[in-house]
Amino acid sequence: MQSKTIKDIFKLFIDIFYVNLLFWCTLIVGLGLTTVASFKAMFHVLFHLHDPKHQTYVAREYFESFKENFLTSLWMSVVLIGVALLYYVLFRYAFTNVITVLMAFSIVSAFLFVSYLLYLLPIYAIFQTESNKKLFQNSFFLFAGHPWVTFKLIGSLAFVVLLFELFSGTILFSVALVCYINTIHLDPIFKPYYPVLVEEESI
DSSP states (O other), rough: OOOOOHHHHHHHHHHEEEEEEEEHHHHHHHTTTTTTHHHHHHHHHHHHHOTTOOOOOOOHHHHHHHHHHHHHHHHHHHHHHHHHHHHHHHHHHHEEEEOOOOOOOOHHHHHHHHHHHHHHHHHHHOOOOOOHHHHHHHHHHHHHHHHHHHHHHHHHHHHHHHHHOOOOOGGHHHHHHHHHHHHHHHHHHHHGGGHHHHOOOOO
């Protein structure tokens, strides 16, 4: 494995900062309805940045991925926002009325849902699938089969939340940074499928 020089690390950080900026721009301009498309584009670029053999053109690749399957990304964003609002209302109701069982259920189920998304969004970004059903199934099987990787993904997410709590300015780079860290965690379990991605065939 080729070691990175200080120049390489600095360039990587600049690229991550750039991706993070593009992510927030497309997310804000899209009023949240581009959430999935923005994450998809970000993971697409970050996985390429993680590959030393790939020459990455950040802006071009970001917007190419962002526009690809945009309608699918749009309805997935609507569902994602709806589920998030449902969990918020459910938790607020349980907290206000001191319903311990309902509160515990909302926290645990939300935790599992977020953990599942940490697989779904990267898979959606870098692999072609035969159908949306296959996409959700593949994501679930990888999520269910790799609890240790899930733990590391959640740890990375907790790290970015902690950074934001310490200094809100970290939001300028922290979202893309944590997603890049997660590409490192996901890379070993995605490797068996990379030839499929290269040949642009379905999984």
